[in-house]
Every structure is written in structure tokens, then in C-alpha cells.
Amino acid sequence: MSSTPAVLEATDVWAGYGGPPVLAGVDLTLRPGEAVGLLGRSGVGKSTLVEILGGGQRPTQGHVTFDGAPVAKTPRRRRKDVRARLRTVHQNGIAGVDVQRTVEETILDAFKEARKAGRTTDNDVEAALAVVALPIRFVTRRVGTLSGGERQRVAIARALATRPDLLLLDEPLTAVEQTLREEVADEIRALVRKDGIGLLVASHDLRLLERLTEHVLVLAEGTIVESGPLRSVLQDPQHPDTRALVEALPDVAAGRPPR
């Protein structure tokens, strides 16, 4: 990896919910424009880590910085600015969106919010929706009437519409059918590459990580147990959890192109 300064850095992050710690000393560095997968078995703490990285949850110990400033202590006056530059899309899609708003209003709100934070944006709702393969006819639909997969796609469109510096995706596209998932993943990948947007994707879906990222971190037993170029990790997984995830997908393990 290069020596470019980190855009996001987690140092000795611990977290838990009263029982044994879920995260027990996670260190992680993301550099501008990198596309990194956070791989791990179900329940290992991926969502917890993503929440902490995005500033939505405080670690019990350790800290996270975004552009050198602690995310958990962003002063009120800077929150809009950070929110415009560091976006999280939660596992269940559209958290924080009014289900009564239409899809168009939801995307336009994102543009407005970004402009308030001093970012220049276009106002192209159709282009924002095209990234997630949603046709323009969806603009008049209220978010509350969308299917789970459509909501996930609107949430991603909203987050990408204003070109953040870094996008954190927690199990994206889980509710989207496989073929469409691949198409949308490829669109997202093309856009983040074109615009140099950093990407962290938490998932146990190796096929998705193959399409979206080139580097992978494996979370197990509360820490990052393995890290490297996705291809190398897939071809020679070291940790038993990584092996289990890879072996579940023989064609991925064999290096065949994703279907």
C-alpha cells in the first residue's frame, strides 16, 4: 500500500454490548480512493465496526479519525461537512430517511444538504438513480412503498449522489437479486473509480467483494486477522474463517471470474 496519508484510521478500537467484547483492538487504515472489503462471518462485528468508523457509535476504547480529526467528536458546526464527505449506508437501507418522502425528494434533499456543506453538486436525479439501475419512473414513489432491495438501492444512490470522499457500505444489495446485484455493483465500482471515491464494503459475500473491491481485511475474534489483495487472500486464505468463506464458493477459490 502507498504512503499517502490515511483518509480514515482506526486505532485499537474496542466495542461490546455488555458481554464479551465484539471488537478487541481493531487497527485499520483507508487511503483516498481505495476500495476495501471487510470480510467476516455473520455476527463477527462488521456492522459494529462500520458504525464506529462512520461516527454513528462510539467505541468503548480506541479512536477513529477521518482526515485526521476524531469522527466521534465532530463539533456540531462541522457535522454537515463531515456527513457530506463520509457517508454510511446501513445494512437495512434507508435509515434516517422519511418514508413519506418520494425518491426524487430524497435524492434532492441529499443535493441540498451537500450544497449547504459547501460542496458543488449537480441536480441530476436521473443520473443518481441510474448508478443503481433504478429507472426514472421511481421518482414519484414514496420511499415507504419500495421493496427492500429498491430501498437499499435508493440509499446507495442518495449516498453517492453527492460524491463523498468515502462511502461505507454495510452488507449492501443483500435484498437485491443476484443478476441485478452484479450489474449495480459494477456501476458503483465504475463510479467510485472514476471519481476517486474511497469505499469500504462490509460483507460475507465474496462475490460482491470481488466486484467492488481489490483489497480485503478479514475480521475475526474481534480483530483484523488477515489483510491483503483480494486475489491473494482468495487463493491462499490463512485464517479458518477466511478458508470457510472461500471454500463455500469453489469457483471463487479457483479464481474463475465471478458470474
Ligand SMILES: Nc1ncnc2c1ncn2[C@@H]1O[C@H](COP(=O)(O)OP(=O)(O)OP(=O)(O)O)[C@@H](O)[C@H]1O
Ligand atoms: N445492540 C446490540 N445489543 C446487543 N448485542 C448486539 C447489538 N448489536 C450487535 N450485537 C451483537 O454483537 C455481535 C456483532 O454484531 P454485528 O451486527 O456487528 O455483526 P456482523 O458481523 O455485522 O453480523 P451480520 O453479518 O450477521 O450482519 C453479534 O453477536 C450481535 O448479536
